[in-house]
Amino acid sequence: MTDNRTCYNFSDLSINIFYVLGIVALSTAVRALSLEYVEIGGDSLSVWENVVNLVNNGSYIEWTHHTIRWAINLPLYLMLKAFGTASTNYYILPILYSAISAVLVFYAGSVLKDRHFGFLSALLLILYPKMTTMGSQLWPGLYEMTYLLGGVLALLYWRKYGGWHLLAIAGILAGCAWGSRVTSIYYGPGILALLYLGKKRLRPILIFSVFFLAVVVLEWFCFYSITGRALGKFSIILRNHVSQGQLLITSGEYLLNFLNLIKLRGLLIVFLAGFAVSVWFLKRGDDNEKCISILFLGGLFFNVFMISSLHPLKLAAPIGSRYLTAGTPYLVMILLLGLRKWYESSPRAAKFFKYGLIIAFAAFTLKEVPSQNTFSRLQEDLQNGRIITEEKIPVLMRYTAWSPNIIEQSVMSLFGYEKQGRLKINEDIKMAKNARRMRIMLFGKQPDENYKPENINGYYYFYSGNEDDLAKSSRVGISDFDRKGHKLMIIPKTSLPQDLLKGAPIK
Numbered sequence: 001m002t003d004n005r006t007c008y009n010f011s012d013l014s015i016n017i018f019y020v021l022g023i024v025a026l027s028t029a030v031r032a033l034s035l036e037y038v039e040i041g042g043d044s045l046s047v048w049e050n051v052v053n054l055v056n057n058g059s060y061i062e063w064t065h066h067t068i069r070w071a072i073n074l075p076l077y078l079m080l081k082a083f084g085t086a087s088t089n090y091y092i093l094p095i096l097y098s099a100i101s102a103v104l105v106f107y108a109g110s111v112l113k114d115r116h117f118g119f120l121s122a123l124l125l126i127l128y129p130k131m132t133t134m135g136s137q138l139w140p141g142l143y144e145m146t147y148l149l150g151g152v153l154a155l156l157y158w159r160k161y162g163g164w165h166l167l168a169i170a171g172i173l174a175g176c177a178w179g180s181r182v183t184s185i186y187y188g189p190g191i192l193a194l195l196y197l198g199k200k201r202l203r204p205i206l207i208f209s210v211f212f213l214a215v216v217v218l219e220w221f222c223f224y225s226i227t228g229r230a231l232g233k234f235s236i237i238l239r240n241h242v243s244q245g246q247l248l249i250t251s252g253e254y255l256l257n258f259l260n261l262i263k264l265r266g267l268l269i270v271f272l273a274g275f276a277v278s279v280w281f282l283k284r285g286d287d288n289e290k291c292i293s294i295l296f297l298g299g300l301f302f303n304v305f306m307i308s309s310l311h312p313l314k315l316a317a318p319i320g321s322r323y324l325t326a327g328t329p330y331l332v333m334i335l336l337l338g339l340r341k342w343y344e345s346s347p348r349a350a351k352f353f354k355y356g357l358i359i360a361f362a363a364f365t366l367k368e369v370p371s372q373n374t375f376s377r378l379q380e381d382l383q384n385g386r387i388i389t390e391e392k393i394p395v396l397m398r399y400t401a402w403s404p405n406i407i408e409q410s411v412m413s414l415f416g417y418e419k420q421g422r423l424k425i426n427e428d429i430k431m432a433k434n435a436r437r438m439r440i441m442l443f444g445k446q447p448d449e450n451y452k453p454e455n456i457n458g459y460y461y462f463y464s465g466n467e468d469d470l471a472k473s474s475r476v477g478i479s480d481f482d483r484k485g486h487k488l489m490i491i492p493k494t495s496l497p498q499d500l501l502k503g504a505p506i507k
Contacts, residue, residue: 019115020103023122027099027135030126034365035374036136037486038090038441040433044138047073048090049440049447055080061447068223068233071179072143087441088378094142098135101146102126104153105329109336111156112288117336120354124332127361129267130321131328132368140181141325147177148184149329152295155194158204159288167195167207174208175215177326182237183317184326186302190295198287247308247315258304260319266364267321270357274331275300277338289337292330299327370485378441381488385442388477393490394465395477397434397453399427428453431461434481438463442488460500 038044046066051073053061060067067073076093083089102122109118125131134142151173158166174191177184195205223232231238249257261268278293285293303323306316317323335357343350370377388395431453439445453461463479470476473493480487 023102024099027102027126031095031098031135034132034369036484037374040437047138051076052085065237069180071176094135097146104149108153121333127365129364143180144177144184145326147173168211171208171211174212186299189298193291193294274334277334296327296330384488393477394469395463397461397463397479399430400482426458435463
């Protein structure tokens, strides 16, 4: 007798291939258009320079909470071994994982409802505003999201078709999510719901747990061998986390920490809608809808209220959209599930909000597309870097602080606030990080822990050279950067402010 649960229709498979190819092409195109320049934070730059050093010299430069994320670093290492350590290869992994996550959410949506629902879920994930950053960088949220989503998909298939191998796959992928960021444990209640809700058997939980714990134990053994400490990688995490004093809070601030969700800005209303729909599904949804709701709500709750110590009271992490990325697929599916329910009673209104959501996400993504493609910009910076090295041209750095756009300026004027000055002065930390980025990305040098950029007048810093070199040179390199962009240009020295050339003091 044929088991209809495991019978796959060939025509359905062919149609799915066309969907998958379209999703991969769309995801790759959107990510390539909206690429951001390599950011100067530890999550990205530290991971890149350490893995590049691992490929070239066989070891990390240092062990930090960034470099212990083996589920990110190992694929990056294999990719760099295969394609080389050229700076432009930085973008391969983010674009690849973005495409994989879009395909996974398509299949998850197809299992929950149908292919149309799956495609809309993938489309919204591709256009999700924060993906412009996640799909450009080595931030852990994207990789945590992809592994976790793969595990959730395996469990959805298991709920529909059965098979212990799917539980094993889910357990291994959950272990990989843990290996990319420990906060993946926040989604444990949702995983438990997928294993138990509607099934009410302990054997699936046991099988999943065996494979998950096998990954965790193997990870512990590796880090124990490296550190010699019983806590394994947690000895490294705690060493870095202790220094983050900004996470210390009072009990009153802790209880009101949810108010910091305002930091999500334009995405806040989306998260509030997702919260409301999830609560509704907990009461009236089917088992799968309840599981997806628990995944989203659990991630949101623990991201807001998880602590790392009681005395003193300290949050595990600050609130921000980058920390909530792993829950994005479930937010997207919850919103679309809610709109489907709404369609039954108010089809016109549901259609209006569905297309409104797609258009809003697309508009925010389009807004982030740089005027010059980042891949092209990086190529130009590399070329200018070669000229600077060959001709020994001195290089100055200048940081352009955030400035409001016309809408932000209107709101600020309404409340009587005026931004003072175009630039911030004495940006020692940002300048040092930018210098570190240029050393590894543009000049192919090892990081220099003792390097301190020389402050000229608070707005300009030397990256290389000094005042004597500047006086002798007819041209100068300028590293002009802000929070997201960077340009390394070679300009005539006479283009610099005359006060700068005269050594004018900080005003």
